[in-house]
Amino acid sequence: MLDDKYHADRAVGTMQDKKITAKNVQVFYGDTHAIKDVNVDIADKTVTAFIGPSGCGKSTFLRCLNRMNDTIDICRVEGDILIDDEDIYDPRVDPVQLRAKVGMVFQKPNPFPKSIYDNVAYGPKIHGLAKTKADLDEIVESSLRKAALWNEAKDRLHQPGTGMSGGQQQRLCIARAIATAPEILLMDEPCSALDPIATAQVEELIDELRQSFSVVIVTHSMQQAARVSQKTAFFHLGNLVEFDDTDKIFTNPQDPRTESYISGRIG
């Protein structure tokens, strides 16, 4: 399933510096202990996949990385999460700046009910990334090109983004996320609402995005994790069970729980 190109890339990936470090992370929803003592180092310019059965905490952990959990009143995060050696839960950190640096793509395509152009331009506008209209046009074009959507969207930039197909909408959301020039891209099951062809397009895109970003993707599909990622983390009942190179996880898992999940016995 994995061709030689992937192996070669993966070797490059592991040589990169670490981008995100999580130390003893605990997450509580009220009384529920959702994430238990997770330690993980996520490398730059790598695709890291989080897999695990439903409710295992992989999405919760992902949402800790750009503090999206802040919006949930009862959610409490303990431990340290460092991005470029800076604690993102430090009181001095404004989540707004953090989220400009850590972009996010959601499970369901959620374009704003505005034009395609406005969808992509919104982030750069509020962060003041473009001084002139021409700058903004350029950011929109390059973001749409990176998201492999330019050819389909260039003639309808001022039509509503909600009028596109599901796969196009999801790529629009990716374009929107990368328009703010983030360093990390979080993807929460980005393909679960898409058909196989759209999924293939998005996966191809993820592989290209790895050139510029550190990508963290949560997925339910083990095939997808195997196809797109270089590193895989397996979560089970709030624990990070195993974190290793993707091919090692899928061919030679160390933990019996990982093996059971991969072979379809739990989950």
Added chain:
Amino acid sequence: MTLETADITPPATPSGKGKSLLAQDTRTKKRNAAETRFKAYGIAALAFSILFLAMLLFAIVRNGVPAFTQTFVTIEVELPADVLDKNGNRDIDDIKKVSTFGYNPLIQDALVAATADIETDVADGDLKKMLSSSAGATVRNAVIANPDLIGQTVEFEVLASSRVDGYMKGRVEREDLERDRNLDAAHLDIVDALSQTGGVTRKFNWDFILGADASESRPEQAGMGVAMLGSVFMMLVVLLLSLPIGVAASIYLEEFAPQNWITDLIEVNISNLAAVPSIVFGILGLAVFIQFAHLPQSAPLVGGLTLTLMTLPTIVISTRASLKAVPPSIRSAALGVGASEMQTVFHHVLPLAMPGILTGTIIGLAQALGETAPLLLIGMVGYIASNYPDGIASGFLDPNSAMPAQIFEWAKRADPAYYERAWGGIIILLVFLMTMNIIAIILRRRFERRW
């Protein structure tokens, strides 16, 4: 292969396996009967509502439409200079010295002249009973507006008295006048004769819509215009206060406030406030705005403030509901690209919630527009709104009435002519409401078109 296909009649007693789908079993029959019955109840309920609505509309139109026409008497009034302008220099101050009573003999002469050809027992001095007592004022106002009329004989259309108007509309019969000291049957003979020659006509009366209220004895002169302005100024106060306050409060409660017992308490109380009888808000307005803050009584500003208190819960509840209806994915999307919470609300959530907020606001305003009870307590009922407000400030601060208060006022006056006007007032109120709703629908369409 063909022998079974012919046998499609269902078995006589379907049981267990092999039940035919072509026959309904008892359970299915019962269920279908219940469904049919329920649909019938629904249609019956709908038919009743439509019937009552039709009856209501019919009654309103039947009773109210006559109020929009009024009977006028055309008379040719001689305006002699030696009576109206004794100094002969057409000085406006001299002309103003002649009161409406000074005009009454002129009108009487005009009436005598107009009825010269008609044989009647009515004494010359009693002829003016056919006219509204406002006739003198009508002629005087015309002379003051145009002093050049003095010395000429001018044709005037003056209001007929409410009895004559009632006779023309079929409300007053000859038998009704036996114990009436205001008019005799003999007057009606004159009216009949005059209406054949065109001296008495019934036509559309703009003064009913635009004019001011009149005293109890002159229903023919009373109009809705000033009370309508009172309502307009009140609605301005309600809109300008309750929309921003209500929307800001809802946004804070829905998007920013922490979930704890204080916000829970506030939430429960807002829901309860929406159900508080409006007269309670009235007495609150009396205590706070008039007795404590010493704002003027009967003023649209106070009415508006009181109605704002009443409208706020409605607006808050509907705004929160429409904010809740905005899909959370839009919020995550905005937060995900690094919008602050306020940017998320103002750039994305609020525009999507706008149609719902507008609907709620219009419902609240419509409620406030039709509210009478709180106005009772702050003195906007019973005040005779006889003067147009003089400018914007006076519109807010001078005593006035409001449309429902005016209707209530008319309905409780003794003269049956006022009863007709109360119904007519209802029509104006409903048209006003419908206009507001149409504006709301147009605005909502505008907002919805922005995908």
